Amino acid sequence: MLVVGEAVKSERGERGERGERGERGERGERGESEARVGSRRSAEEEPVSDAPADLPNEASEEDPDRRSEVSSVRGRDEIRFAHLSDWHATSLVGGGRALLRPKRLSGWASWAFSRRYRHSHRVLEAAFRDLQSLGVDRILVTGDLTHVSLEREFRAAAVQLEALGDPERVFLIPGNHDCYVPVPHEAAWDYWAPYLAGGRPQDFDPEIGACLTGCRPDAPAPRHQDYPTLRLAGRLAMIGLCSAVPTPLFRAGGRLGRLQLDRLERLLVALEERGFFRVVMIHHPVAETGEPARRALEDAAALRERLSRVGAELVLHGHKHRRHVAMLPGPEGEIPSIGVPSSSEVGSRPGKRAQYHVYTVRPGGTGKAFELEPEIRGYDPATGRFERIDERLF
Numbered sequence: 001m002l003v004v005g006e007a008v009k010s011e012r013g014e015r016g017e018r019g020e021r022g023e024r025g026e027r028g029e030r031g032e033s034e035a036r037v038g039s040r041r042s043a044e045e046e047p048v049s050d051a052p053a054d055l056p057n058e059a060s061e062e063d064p065d066r067r068s069e070v071s072s073v074r075g076r077d078e079i080r081f082a083h084l085s086d087w088h089a090t091s092l093v094g095g096g097r098a099l100l101r102p103k104r105l106s107g108w109a110s111w112a113f114s115r116r117y118r119h120s121h122r123v124l125e126a127a128f129r130d131l132q133s134l135g136v137d138r139i140l141v142t143g144d145l146t147h148v149s150l151e152r153e154f155r156a157a158a159v160q161l162e163a164l165g166d167p168e169r170v171f172l173i174p175g176n177h178d179c180y181v182p183v184p185h186e187a188a189w190d191y192w193a194p195y196l197a198g199g200r201p202q203d204f205d206p207e208i209g210a211c212l213t214g215c216r217p218d219a220p221a222p223r224h225q226d227y228p229t230l231r232l233a234g235r236l237a238m239i240g241l242c243s244a245v246p247t248p249l250f251r252a253g254g255r256l257g258r259l260q261l262d263r264l265e266r267l268l269v270a271l272e273e274r275g276f277f278r279v280v281m282i283h284h285p286v287a288e289t290g291e292p293a294r295r296a297l298e299d300a301a302a303l304r305e306r307l308s309r310v311g312a313e314l315v316l317h318g319h320k321h322r323r324h325v326a327m328l329p330g331p332e333g334e335i336p337s338i339g340v341p342s343s344s345e346v347g348s349r350p351g352k353r354a355q356y357h358v359y360t361v362r363p364g365g366t367g368k369a370f371e372l373e374p375e376i377r378g379y380d381p382a383t384g385r386f387e388r389i390d391e392r393l394f
């Protein structure tokens, strides 16, 4: 168990493809159950169905279910959340003319010869079942749900998100594969809008609200320039960053940009002053991981510098498809930066079998201190289930 906060201080001193337009027009014509994660009984290499689905609307503040759910979290000292990432459990079968772009063709080749055999909707389904049995308060997802950002993939992943949980409980940020090539938002992230959206600036006190833009009236989902996003649950502050930007062929890097970094820094200060446990969600790794520059976050050093000034209690990321643990320098101690493996990998490569992580946060011994207890849940191909892995995460 790691103690963070005061205790750490003391311890450590496209629109345009006709195919995509056609897909959109089909929305809602096929049964949702056909596409729900786990509804397929075929072999792992069989493509996941990407049938369309009607997405649930974001619960409003007036929704009595939401009010009771949030208050149930606030009424407890302890909060438990899960971290999943990079499930890439969509199929490119039927992608048609939308695939006829150089970068998408390269992504299709990677999927056809490798990725489709590594990422299994059945493994993902097992992860979701395991998660549901744990009954966590929140689920944080750090992107890469698609392969090449086809509209049909966004629709399929929207159904998967719905199977995972209510948008109030599931908070998502996009990954680089969810921005693989420039595509119009209405054919992409807008399908995930209730899961991507943070609170509106007016939902928070003015100092916090001033660090947020919320979504513009004509935009259901946040755009890159609208980040950070923020959700609060009890003393947990979930801060979503967006490093997903379209990149050239054979590149998979990310970028936050100065504006996002500035807002993040002010937000982290305001949240720290109010005693929140600050979890920063980002798709790309923040620590130096040895990744080639073509796969790395361009402004990782700038982000590390901001974090070293104002701190955070935890940084969560994906992208590497393997566990990665680093300690970033913070103003009052180290900040754990934890990368989670994909939640759908069958495990044909060492260190890349599917996992997800669960964190329990509870008050520590002093007013500002928290205790953070991590748990690793890993896929066991022998049983087809996820189980606790008795290894120390950090």
Ligand SMILES: [Fe+2]
Residues within 6 Å of the ligand: 086, 088, 144, 175, 177, 319, 320, 321
């Ligand atoms: Fe990924």
Ligand SMILES: [Fe+2]
Residues within 6 Å of the ligand: 144, 175, 176, 177, 252, 283, 318, 319, 320
């Ligand atoms: Fe990625």
